[in-house]
Structures are given as C-alpha cells and as structure tokens.
Amino acid sequence: MQTILELDLFKETATHYELFYKLPPLTARIYALLVFNNCQDGLTFEELLETFQSSKSSISNSINTLIELNFIEQFKKGSERKRHFRINKNLFLMRLEMVSKRLKSEKEINNKLREYRKSNCNELFKQEAFDIYNFHLEEVTQSIDKTIQNLKLHIKSNEKYD
Template identity: 35%
Template sequence: MVEIDKGLFCDLAKFYGEAFHLPPLAAKIYSYLVFDFERNGVSFDEFVEIFAASKSSISSNLNLLLNLNIITDFTKIDERKRFFVMNEKYMKIRFEEIIEKMELELLILNKLKTFRNTSDETALQKFDIYSNLFNKNITNIKDTLDQL
C-alpha cells in the first residue's frame, strides 16, 4: 500500500473532483495515485480494499479515469493483475486542450471584432488588452510544454 497524508489526500480529492469534474470515488482514486511516487502501480484489489467500495464502483471509476487519459494501466511480466498509475503525459494533454480552447476563443473574438466594425477607441483598446492576454498565455504555456 502507498503511504499517504490524509489531510493532503482530502485536499487533492476535493481539488481534482472540482478541477476535472470527477465523481468523488474517481477523484479519490486519482488522488491516491498521486502518492505513488515510485510509480509501482496500484492493483484493482488494492483499490477495493482501500476504499471499501464495491468492485463495480471501483471498476467504473477506473474506466472513467482511463477513458479521460488521466491514468494508465500496465501488467507486470510475472503477474496477471493490472496496475494503475497516473498518466505522466496527462498534464501536457490537459494544457494542450487549454491552448486549443484559448486559440478558438481568440479566433471567435477576432470575428466578433470584425463584425462589430467599430471605431470606438475604448472598445478597441479593451479588445487589444484581452487579445494580448490570450496571446501571452498561449505563448507561455507552449514554451513551458516545450521544456517538458
């Protein structure tokens, strides 16, 4: 079993539940995996024991996390069990999705500016500030992802 800090575990479960829109058990499973620093993996049976939940609940929540690419699974050569770990590529996937949404919003905003066709300096200045904010954040996130 993985050693955890219960207070930090609760904070993580609440945060991931809200940030990733996860049901409580899925957020707890993911939070538990955060403490698997050695990436040894946690088996299905361990999750059933740790969370005292039904096999079907554990199974459906693991499948949800797998489908969202938040976790991955593997089998060890000498065992038939599946082990689950955090997807180390998930943060990159998550931030790439954020970039896509910001780029799409910026594109729509530009179309709106063209449609409005105003000469109001205040409105144009606000648009430029908003647009610069998007561009700086997109560039910053892309540069950071390149470093990963």
C-alpha cells in the same frame, strides 16, 4: 494507505480534481491517491478496492473514466494477471496541450464575435477591452507553448532511461 486518505492535503487534492476536472467524488479520490502514490509500480484493482471500500463496479467505473480521460494508464507486470494503474507519464504535457488548445480556441472565437458585433449590435465591450484580453491570451499561450516544448524535450531525454 488509509493514513493518506485522512490527510488534509489528500482531501484538498481530491476536491480540486472534483471541481476543476469535473470528476465524480470517488473518481477524484482514486485519482488523488494515484497522484500521491506517484510510483512506477502503480496500484492494483484489489488495492484500490480495499482502500476505498466501494463496490467493484464503482471502482471499475472510476478507473475506466480515468483511463478514457488519459489521466491514468493500466499495465501488467510480466506474466502477472493483475492490472496495475498509475498516473499517465505524459500527464503534465497533456494538460498543458489541453490548456493551450482551449486558450487558442478562446482567442479565435472572441475575434470572430468581435467582428460579428461590429456590424450587428452596439458593443458592450470596447475594442480596447478585447485587445487587452486577446493580448493576454496570446502571451499566456506563447508561454504555455514554450513549456510544452521543454516538456517534450524532457520526456524524450528520459525515454532513453525507461
């Protein structure tokens, strides 16, 4: 696994998770490794400890953060005591649902602000700018919602084989 940590793509991926998901550096690196691993068996706490050479508490805090965010899931194999960690199977769906929710909220708040500004101040943005922006939000949201529906169908059909 050490060779994976040296890959430029791994470093770029970890940096991406730091910047766009606001994850601490170690948490982002653990998450990136689990994304690279992409395996049903996942990785154990001991494997993560050995790979990152960090303290148990640091690894544990990072894992707990990722679990709380639903980015990863923990499980045990059979009667083993070891906990294994892997990427949440519904991660793509969850991310798109989060983006859709954020875009719908953005559109709603912008519409309310537009109405407020009409009666309470001189407008910096003209009506046309709001309309263009809201039209874009609507198109993107519809596209994302369609993708969410397709992912749900895919997940449902794959559940038969798990």
